[in-house]
Amino acid sequence: MTKKRKRNPNGAGSITRRKDGRYVGMAYVTTTSGIRKRAYVYGKTWDEADAKLTELKSMEHGGIPVPDTDSTVAEFLTYWLAEEVAPNRRPKTYQGYASVVTVHLIPGLGKKRLRKLRTAEVRTWLNRLRQQCQCCKNGVDKERRKPRCCAVGECCERKLSTRMVQYIHAVLRNALQHALREELVLRNVARLVRTPAPTYRTGQGLTTAQAKLVLKELREHRFYALYVLALTMGMRRGELLGLTWTAVDLERGTLTVATNLQRVGGELRLVQPKTATSTRTLPVPGLAVDALREHQERQAQERVAAGMEWKENGLVFPSRIGTPYEPDNLRRSWGPVRRKFGLTHRFHDLRHTCITLLLDLGVPPHVVMEIAGHSDHGVTMQVYAHASLDEKRRALDKLNGELS
Structure with missing residues (x-):
């Protein structure tokens, strides 16, 4: 008498x-929508499929719902930008995120299934992105009337900066964190990937x-008062305008x-x-x-001179007809002064001047932080609190006096 094969109990999976040689495991699980349905796992070997199936059943026994979305990245x-970023973030932030999604994330990872995205895939893609010449990738030189550089086989090696790669990674990480909160994925795989930290230039x-x-x-x-505020209160360009x-x-x-004041979507x-x-309220020095x-x-x-052309916006530093002032024009107004005195400083370094002079005068860092509007005490100390040559000389002279 042939012994009848024992069947797996309901929910145990199989x-x-x-036919293609791969192994498929199946078990009934509860999904994030609250419905119990079949879930499948695949492996090149029986052991690989069994390990995945065991993990699936472990989640079911632990009361963890399985994502049932089959959407692509x-x-x-696209959903994340429209439903989460656009309503809840500043326009400039949305603009930056949308640019990264359109130019980098969708072309690189867009076709992959969201719930099947793996850490290794993200890491491999980021490494490739870091090494890829953007000229070659986007065919920039092919559009020129006379092809050169990458189009003729002489690659210019125009790669993304470390800071840009880090930003792209941050956008993906933020998006997947939202997917995790909505129970669309089991974990944020981008958080498991590390990217090199950029080195920031310490402004002088x-x-x-x-x-x-x-x-x-x-x-x-015309904007003398603006320069006074930049040097005495450390306000940013957008804050001034x-x-x-x-x-x-x-x-x-x-x-x-x-x-x-920011340029968003082509308008100020x-x-x-x-x-x-x-957002801060500050006392204004007498000079200002x-x-x-x-x-x-x-x-x-x-x-009065503008007459009917004047557009009242209540701005302290508008154009000559009252409209918002173009930020690039402010940078250009700084150029002649910089050249006259042989300076290499950017306009933003006027803010840096205020902060470093305050620290040099012995103002407590937490007070400087509030004046500058920094969100973290570490930013004030790490980026701005570098000692001048005179300070180093005085410090070493003190040590020299002790040891002499």
């Missing part, structure tokens, strides 16, 4: 071999003497940083600062109060 990223601020020369040179400049008169109280000598917009600590009073009078004259 493993069979397909591209479909999920002006010396006190150089700062005085700059202010003297700009004394009659987004400053409104309603945020300035010259009688009390205070100023509130509450808006930021006033947006809220990126972090809560960027005097400069703002003079600037207010100058602006009143410009308003």
Whole structure:
């Protein structure tokens, strides 16, 4: 008498071999939608399929629902941008994320199934992205009238910066973290991948003497008050150009940083600062109060001169007809001054000047952090608190005196 083969109990799962030689395991599990359905795992060997099936059943016994989405990475990223990023993030942030998704993530990983994305796949793709010449990848040289560089076999090796690769990785990590919260994936595989950290250039601020020369040179400049605020209060370019008169109280000598001018989608917009600590109320130094009073009078004259062309936006530093001022024009106005004194500093280094001079004067770091609007004390100390040559000399002279 032939012994009847014992069947696996319901829910225990089974493993069979397909015609192509691969093994497939099947078990009934509860999905994130609350429905019990068949789930399949695959392996090149029986042991590989059994290991995956065991993990699947372990999740079921532990009460962990299995994602039942079959969407691609591209479909999920499109959904994430529209439903999560657009309503909840600043326009500039959305613009940056959307650019990364369109240019890098969808072409690189878009066709893969979201719930099947593996750590090794993300790591391999990022490594390839880091080594890939963008000229060759995007066919930039082929579009030129006279092909050169990569189009003629002389690769220019124009690769993405370490900072850009890190940013691309961060966008993917944020997207998959949202998928994890919505129970669409079991884990965030991007968090298991490490990318090289970029090295940030430590900006060099002006010396006190150089700062005085700059202010003297700009004394009659239309935006003299703007430069005074940059050097005495360390405000960012967008904060200066987004400053409104309603945020300035010259009688009390205070100023509130509450808006930021940014170019978003091809147009200039006033947006809220990126972090809560960027929104801050500060006392205005006497030099800046005097400069703002003079600037207010100058602006009143410009308003009269513009007549019907004036577009009132309440901005402290608008164009000559009241509209938001183009940030690139501010950078250009700094160029002649920089060249005259042989400086290599960017406009942003005026902010750096303020912060480093405050630290050099012995102002406590936590106070400097609040003036600068940094979100973290470490940013103030790591990026800005570098000792000057004179400070190092004084320190070593003290040690020399002790040892002599």
